[in-house]
Structure formats: C-alpha cells, structure tokens
Amino acid sequence: GLSLQKAPSMIDGFTLVEVKQSLVDSVWHPVWGEQKQIRDNHRELFVLLKQSAVKGREIGIRFRLFDDGLGFRYEFPKQNSLSHFVIAQEQTQFNLAGDHTAYWIPGDYDTNEYLYTTCKISKMRSLQKQATIFIQDQCVIKNLSTQTPLMLKSDDGLYINIHEAGLIDYPAMCLNVNDTTFSLSSHIVPDAANSRGYMQTDCKTPWRTIVVSDKATDILASKLILNLNEPCAYAQTDWIKPMKYIGVWWEYFLGLTKWSYTFSNNVKLDTDYTKLKPHGLHGATTDNVKKYIDFAAENGFSAVLVEGWNIGWERYSFLWKEENFDYITPYPDFDVQALRDYAAMRGVKIMMHHETASSVSNYERRMKDAFQFMVDNGYNSVKTGYVGAITPRGEHHDSQWMVNHYARVARLAADYKIMVNSHEAVRPTGLCRTYPNWLAQESARGTEFESISETGNPPEHTCILPFTRLMGGPMDYTPGILETDISSFGKKKNRRVHTTLVKQLALYLTMYSPLQMAADIPDNYRKYADAFQFIKDVAVDWDESYYLEAEPGDYVTVARKAKGENKWFVGGITDENPRVAVIPFNYLDAGKWYVATIYADGRDADYNLNPKSYTIRQVLVNSKKVLKQSLAPGGGVAISIQEATSNQRKNLKSKF
Numbered sequence: 247g248l249s250l251q252k253a254p255s256m257i258d259g260f261t262l263v264e265v266k267q268s269l270v271d272s273v274w275h276p277v278w279g280e281q282k283q284i285r286d287n288h289r290e291l292f293v294l295l296k297q298s299a300v301k302g303r304e305i306g307i308r309f310r311l312f313d314d315g316l317g318f319r320y321e322f323p324k325q326n327s328l329s330h331f332v333i334a335q336e337q338t339q340f341n342l343a344g345d346h347t348a349y350w351i352p353g354d355y356d357t358n359e360y361l362y363t364t365c366k367i368s369k370m371r372s373l374q375k376q377a378t379i380f381i382q383d384q385c386v387i388k389n390l391s392t393q394t395p396l397m398l399k400s401d402d403g404l405y406i407n408i409h410e411a412g413l414i415d416y417p418a419m420c421l422n423v424n425d426t427t428f429s430l431s432s433h434i435v436p437d438a439a440n441s442r443g444y445m446q447t448d449c450k451t452p453w454r455t456i457v458v459s460d461k462a463t464d465i466l467a468s469k470l471i472l473n474l475n476e477p478c479a480y481a482q483t484d485w486i487k488p489m490k491y492i493g494v495w496w497e498y499f500l501g502l503t504k505w506s507y508t509f510s511n512n513v514k515l516d517t518d519y520t521k522l523k524p525h526g527l528h529g530a531t532t533d534n535v536k537k538y539i540d541f542a543a544e545n546g547f548s549a550v551l552v553e554g555w556n557i558g559w560e561r562y563s564f565l566w567k568e569e570n571f572d573y574i575t576p577y578p579d580f581d582v583q584a585l586r587d588y589a590a591m592r593g594v595k596i597m598m599h600h601e602t603a604s605s606v607s608n609y610e611r612r613m614k615d616a617f618q619f620m621v622d623n624g625y626n627s628v629k630t631g632y633v634g635a636i637t638p639r640g641e642h643h644d645s646q647w648m649v650n651h652y653a654r655v656a657r658l659a660a661d662y663k664i665m666v667n668s669h670e671a672v673r674p675t676g677l678c679r680t681y682p683n684w685l686a687q688e689s690a691r692g693t694e695f696e697s698i699s700e701t702g703n704p705p706e707h708t709c710i711l712p713f714t715r716l717m718g719g720p721m722d723y724t725p726g727i728l729e730t731d732i733s734s735f736g737k738k739k740n741r742r743v744h745t746t747l748v749k750q751l752a753l754y755l756t757m758y759s760p761l762q763m764a765a766d767i768p769d770n771y772r773k774y775a776d777a778f779q780f781i782k783d784v785a786v787d788w789d790e791s792y793y794l795e796a797e798p799g800d801y802v803t804v805a806r807k808a809k810g811e812n813k814w815f816v817g818g819i820t821d822e823n824p825r826v827a828v829i830p831f832n833y834l835d836a837g838k839w840y841v842a843t844i845y846a847d848g849r850d851a852d853y854n855l856n857p858k859s860y861t862i863r864q865v866l867v868n869s870k871k872v873l874k875q876s877l878a879p880g881g882g883v884a885i886s887i888q889e890a891t892s893n894q895r896k897n898l899k900s901k902f
C-alpha cells in the first residue's frame with residue numbers, strides 16, 4: 247500500500263470488491279534487441295479493494311506471474327472519493343526468507359555511479375560508510391538503503407533480482423533495508439517540496455518486479471521487465487538504427503584536449519567568442535572532427551560523438567546556473583556547415599552532445615530549437631548529460647519531475663527522428679520497449695571512472711553490472727579502451743583501465759547495448775589494429791542470445807547471433823580471478839563448419855601486471871565442439887564466428 251499526504255493511508259481496512267484472472271501467451275518483435283522475438287507468457291490476477299471506512303476509496307493491485315518471476319503494481323481507478331492525491335511514501339515490502347548475499351550500491355536520490363559492495367544483508371551496515379564513496383552530486387539516503395536493480399543470492403543458491411518496470415510519472419524506487427528481519431521496503435525519491443508523487447486518478451504506479459531462478463544465467467536472459475512495459479509508442483520505427491560510434495571524447499579523459507575553447511571564465515551566452523583568445527587545447531575543432539569522421543568512414547562506424555562543440559563550457563560547473571548552454575551556438579573553431587557537408591560526403595553522422603549541466607529548466611526551454619538545429623544540420627542522435635545538481639532547484643535526478651523529463655526528451659526527440667543516449671539520467675526500467683529511440687543510457691559507473699579516479703572500475707564491476715544496472719536496459723558503458731595505460735599519455739598519474747585488453751573486446755558482448763562506443767582514440771586503434779578488428783566486426787543487433795555461464799561478481803559468458811546474418815559472436819569476462827571459460831557451440835547450425843577467430847588473453851596476461859598481452863588464432867568449429875579457454879585475472883575472451891569457406895576448411899585446423 248501507500249501512505250498519503252494529508253489523507254488516510256491506503257494500507258489496511260480493505261474489503262475485496264472484484265477478482266479478475268487472465269492468461270497471456272503472445273510473441274512480439276522488438277525494434278532492436280538481444281533476440282528478434284520475445285515471448286510474453288504470464289498469468290494475470292487483478293484484485294480491486296475497497297476501503298469502506300474512507301469513503302469507499304478503491305485501489306487495485308495487478309499481478310503478472312511469469313515462469314521467471316512476477317510483477318505487480320497499484321492502480322487507482324477514477325472515482326469520486328479519490329481524485330488528486332500526493333504520496334507520502336510507498337509502503338511496498340519485500341520480505342526475504344533469509345540473510346541473502348546482496349550486490350548493492352547505497353540508496354541515493356541523484357546518482358548511481360557507485361562501485362558495488364557484495365555482502366550478506368546483515369553485514370551491510372558495517373560496510374555502509376565504506377560503500378558510500380564520494381560521487382559528484384550525490385544525495386545519499388542516511389538510513390541503511392540500496393538502489394534497484396538489486397541482485398541477491400540465497401544460501402541455497404537462489405538468484406533474486408528486484409527492480410521496477412515502466413517507470414513513468416512516478417519517482418524512482420530505492421529500498422530501505424532492515425538488516426535484522428531481512429525486509430526491504432520501498433523508499434521513493436522525494437522532490438523539492440518533499441513530496442513523493444503527485445497522482446490524479448485514473449492512474450497507476452510502475453511495476454515492482456522480482457526475477458527468480460536457481461540459475462544465474464536465467465536472470466540475465468529474463469525478458470520480464472521488457473514484457474511489463476507498454477508496446478512501442480511509435481507508428482514508424484525504420485529511422486531507429488542500432489549503431490557503433492566513436493567520439494571526440496576519450497582524448498578529454500586522457501587529458502590531451504579540453505571541452506572548453508578559452509581559459510576565460512568571464513563568459514556569458516551572448517559573449518562574442520571570436521574576440522577571446524583560445525587556449526589552443528580545444529578538442530572539438532573542425533580539423534580534429536574531420537579526422538574522426540575519416541576514421542569512422544574507413545572503419546565502418548556510423549557516427550562520431552563530438553563533445554565540447556558549443557559555447558558555454560568555460561562556465562560548465564556544478565553550480566545551479568539557470569542559463570548555461572543554448573545548444574545552437576558553436577565555438578568559432580567548430581564549423582557546423584562544413585562538418586555537416588563533410589560528414590554527409592563520407593557517409594557518417596555526427597552525434598550531437600547536449601550537456602545540460604542539469605539546468606533542466608533551461609534545456610526544456612531550448613529543446614525544440616535544439617532538435618530543429620540538429621535536423622537542419624544532419625544529426626540524428628544526441629547524447630544528453632545531467633552532471634550537477636538539478637534546476638529546478640531542489641529536484642533530484644530520480645524524482646517524479648525528472649523521470650517525466652527524460653521520457654519527454656525521448657518522445658520529443660522521436661518527433662524529429664532523433665535517437666537518444668542519456669547520461670546521468672534515472673536508471674532504466676525497460677522503457678526502451680515503448681520508446682525505442684531511447685537507445686541507451688549511462689546511469690551507472692562507466693569507463694570514464696578509469697580516468698576520473700585511481701580506483702577506477704575494479705574487474706568485478708563489469709561482472710556485476712549485467713545483474714544490476716543492465717536489468718533495466720542497455721548501458722552506454724563506452725568500452726574498447728585498448729591502450730589500458732592512461733598515465734602513459736603523460737597527463738594523468740596512476741590511471742589505468744582495470745581489465746586486460748581482450749576483456750575490453752569481450753565487453754561488447756557482455757554489456758548488451760544497441761549503441762556501442764569504440765571509446766579509445768584512433769591512434770590507439772591503429773596501434774592495436776589486429777585486436778581492433780574485433781570491434782569493427784562485432785554486431786550491435788541480434789537474432790538470438792544465449793547466456794552460457796554467469797555468476798554475479800565473478801564471470802559472464804554470452805553467445806549472440808548477428809541480426810539477419812549467419813555470424814556469431816561470443817564474449818566472456820572474469821573478475822580479478824583467472825578462470826577457464828567453457829564455451830559450447832551447440833547453437834551453430836548442425837553439420838556446418840565455421841571459422842572461429844579467438845581473441846584471447848596471452849599466457850602471461852594479467853589486468854594488473856601485463857594487460858596488453860593477447861593472442862589471436864583461427865580455428866574450425868562445429869556445433870559439437872566445446873572450447874575451454876583460459877581467462878587471465880581481470881581478463882576475457884572474444885570470438886567472432888562465421889561460416890567457413892572451402893579454402894578455410896582445407897587450410898585451418900579444428901583443434902583449439
């Protein structure tokens with residue numbers, strides 16, 4: 247139930263008015279995804295309850311039970327005794343049967359860019375302080391709490407995942423943790439007025455979801471959250487295209503160039519930048535972007551993200567500035583028209599960047615003009631960003647107003663046929679089914695932290711994310727850093743990527759997204775051209791996916807078939823421990839021979855001591871083969887597979 251502001255709560259005193267049951271068994275086809283078709287098979291139970299003591303107010307609860315879990319939500323039918331109401335707190339509880347192991351980050355209203363802590367629920371309190379590392383703009387819940395998707399494992403080997411589906415017009419849910427009764431209770435995010443949800447009947451809450459299995463791989467393969475979301479809201483979707491992109495981006499994080507154009511901090515939106523002295527380190531110059539466009543064209547990438555193209559980065563700070571960017575005025579050294587023509591000539595798109603610095607009121611005012619500017623200049627995708635404290639002041643990244651904002655951006659962008667990649671937005675809840683132009687989100691600690699902090703992303707991080715953040719939808723993790731030594735560029739001390747080079751390749755499979763960045767700079771791809779080949783080859787849209795092995799925090803191995811092609815890709819990753827991945831090929835067409843190109847950690851590879859040791863070998867495989875592949879500490883394996891030609895059948899061996 248729920249407690250309400252200035253009204254009796256809807257928790258007890260109910261009588262049963264109506265019970266309805268139904269059975270659904272249908273198949274639908276996502277615009278893009280891990281598989282080309284998804285089965286939605288569930289039993290539904292709807293109960294309508296009446297609170298006779300409170301003017302006969304009515305609340306409905308709808309349950310959907312799937313083979314791998316359930317979802318339920320509250321519904322408030324239109325009625326005379328309940329029209330407008332404000333939620334004080336949702337009172338949903340998840341009462342666990344024991345002291346399960348939790349893979350958790352602290353409850354927070356504004357950020358999810360934490361590292362995960364793995365411990366028993368009874369140990370969470372003792373680790374709470376340590377888990378609450380400093381993150382820009384954090385707003386930590388003081389009581390013991392965590393965020394969803396929350397991954398749990400019971401002592402007897404049951405895997406349990408708690409999250410929500412279809413988060414629309416409602417605050418995001420954190421969970422208060424009772425570490426003695428092992429009860430989790432919902433804690434929805436308040437707004438500036440300390441309210442937690444403005445409702446008007448007829449209305450409903452998002453689904454609360456529980457995915458359960460005794461196999462960890464089933465959790466990753468679950469489609470329960472997508473099934474609980476509404477079908478695609480758009481009549482036409484042929485303009486929505488999964489893609490790989492590169493960007494004027496990592497060079498900022500290496501410290502080689504800057505987003506800003508000058509060192510002047512006395513700039514306003516009407517400042518004439520041509521009169522200012524440039525510092526000479528600006529990354530988004532016409533010439534530099536042309537080089538990236540060339541590299542994208544030569545290597546088959548669809549788009550080039552360009553950050554730092556627009557005026558205002560000198561003032562980019564975390565300080566609640568109402569007017570900060572206008573999204574239509576480039577720096578003097580970024581020639582919009584020339585780049586539009588150059589990109590078009592080379593068959594590449596530029597990905598627009600809208601860093602709002604969290605002045606969301608400013609962005610709302612300018613969004614239409616910004617999208618029209620994009621259309622006029624040949625852009626069809628935008629990376630949005632919400633660094634800093636939110637304006638309207640006092641709102642949180644995960645409050646109801648912001649939840650509505652992100653969906654508004656996705657819908658408005660669709661009117662302009664623009665695809666969206668949002669950073670620092672609320673964690674996803676499967677809305678990409680309804681708004682498939684919302685290709686990916688960040689909403690967790692991505693690769694950038696390898697440069698931002700010395701701790702970076704320890705090897706287990708990417709072995710936990712698929713069980714947590716990615717349960718809600720694709721992540722723009724920005725993998726593909728082949729030069730793992732960030733300090734070698736001379737600008738940052740003690741910074742490196744906490745994986746082997748090969749694990750960076752495997753992430754293209756284990757971190758499912760229809761939008762994948764090849765995040766490293768072109769020079770590094772030239773340096774490791776043979777390994778880069780895998781990033782060029784790997785698909786981003788799939789007919790089939792099979793999770794072969796997985797354990798939260800330890801390892802993930804997945805095989806995927808490229809959409810509309812008889813090509814397969816396999817990725818396996820491990821945490822700081824070495825392991826042997828066991829990779830069957832029984833999903834391949836029986837009786838056919840394929841060539842597997844195996845990118846493996848070198849014998850002496852180790853994410854700590856020797857990350858760039860790798861081997862590439864080609865082997866003939868068929869559906870009966872099973873590969874046992876060693877993974878280095880912090881390592882991985884990446885395999886691309888296609889049908890063998892008759893020459894290859896003669897010349898290659900079938901021994902691993």
Ligand code: NOJ
Nearest residue numbers: 553601631633669688694
């Ligand atoms: C944080 C984003 O995650 C990152 O990708 C971006 O480069 C910076 N903000 C600047 O907008």
Ligand code: CA
Nearest residue numbers: 706799800821
């Ligand atoms: Ca581990």
